Amino acid sequence: MSDKKIALVTGANKGIGYEIAAGLGALGWSVGVGAREQTRRDAAVARLRDAGLDVFGVSLDVTDDRSVAAAADLIAERAGRLDALVNNAGITGGGPQQPSSVDPAVIRTVVETNVIGVIRVTNAMLPLLGRSASPRIVNMSSSVGSLARQSGPGGETSTGPVAVAYAPSKSFLNAVTLQYVRELADTNILINCACPGYVATDLNGFRGVRTPQQGAATAIRLATLPDGGPTGGFFEDAGVVPW
Ligand SMILES: NC(=O)c1ccc[n+]([C@@H]2O[C@H](COP(=O)([O-])OP(=O)(O)OC[C@H]3O[C@@H](n4cnc5c(N)ncnc54)[C@H](OP(=O)(O)O)[C@@H]3O)[C@@H](O)[C@H]2O)c1
Numbered sequence: 001m002s003d004k005k006i007a008l009v010t011g012a013n014k015g016i017g018y019e020i021a022a023g024l025g026a027l028g029w030s031v032g033v034g035a036r037e038q039t040r041r042d043a044a045v046a047r048l049r050d051a052g053l054d055v056f057g058v059s060l061d062v063t064d065d066r067s068v069a070a071a072a073d074l075i076a077e078r079a080g081r082l083d084a085l086v087n088n089a090g091i092t093g094g095g096p097q098q099p100s101s102v103d104p105a106v107i108r109t110v111v112e113t114n115v116i117g118v119i120r121v122t123n124a125m126l127p128l129l130g131r132s133a134s135p136r137i138v139n140m141s142s143s144v145g146s147l148a149r150q151s152g153p154g155g156e157t158s159t160g161p162v163a164v165a166y167a168p169s170k171s172f173l174n175a176v177t178l179q180y181v182r183e184l185a186d187t188n189i190l191i192n193c194a195c196p197g198y199v200a201t202d203l204n205g206f207r208g209v210r211t212p213q214q215g216a217a218t219a220i221r222l223a224t225l226p227d228g229g230p231t232g233g234f235f236e237d238a239g240v241v242p243w
Helices: 015-026 038-050 065-078 104-129 166-183 212-223
Strands: 006-009 030-035 055-059 084-087 136-140 190-194 234-236
Touching (some): 006 065, 015 030, 015 212, 030 038, 038 055, 065 104, 084 104, 084 212, 104 166, 136 166, 166 190, 212 234
Parallel strands (some): 006 030, 030 055, 084 136, 190 234
């Protein structure tokens, strides 16, 4: 087994995930670029390799059991272990998402990707994370899933628009993360949620105000935490996000 740290980033062909892969690669890690579509995956891998980074493509649709199992097999064969899993892939489900008129199918689709996808990938990768000396899991959440902020005085500037599929999917993801933290409390796996801030990507029609590189910073920090670092937290650049 290589001494090089190994990471897997889901949804790494573009946006924040791409920059998380680039950032970990720049730190000397070998990074699996998880992406569901071959052309987009190959293009991202080529760009990252052109930048001198040690990356490899991982065919990965987080909603597909067989795809996720094959991704775990690929990493097992290639590296024998996983040091950091960044569950970044996510969708909004499109808008508008008013509670009174939402199509329940939109909620199912968003939860399937943003929540069940994370569970599916995490469970497939746990045996590989168990072979790491310092395993880390980072779940890409959003402050729009913060119930404290949703119910606080900040309004749309701190919580985003009403979005009954997307925002609660991140609250659900936060709650699921804490269940993993509780189950795995006796292990050395550090598990945290990250919020990237409002980042200009496809996800929001590039209306965000931060760059994908800025959005990647917290996830990179959490993926590379030293032993003894925090677990069971929810972080953004400015510090802790209230649940
Ligand atoms: N942008 C923001 O302001 C913001 C704020 C808070 C949180 N976030 C979170 O940050 C994460 C990354 O978002 P982003 O802004 O970088 O969005 P993005 O540019 O739209 O990228 C999303 C990535 O997820 C992938 N993905 C979607 N469904 C997938 C599936 N079923 N299997 C595998 N990959 C899938 C996409 O792949 P394809 O190219 O194949 O679609 C893409 O690579 C998401 O979890 C998002 O909720 C973003």
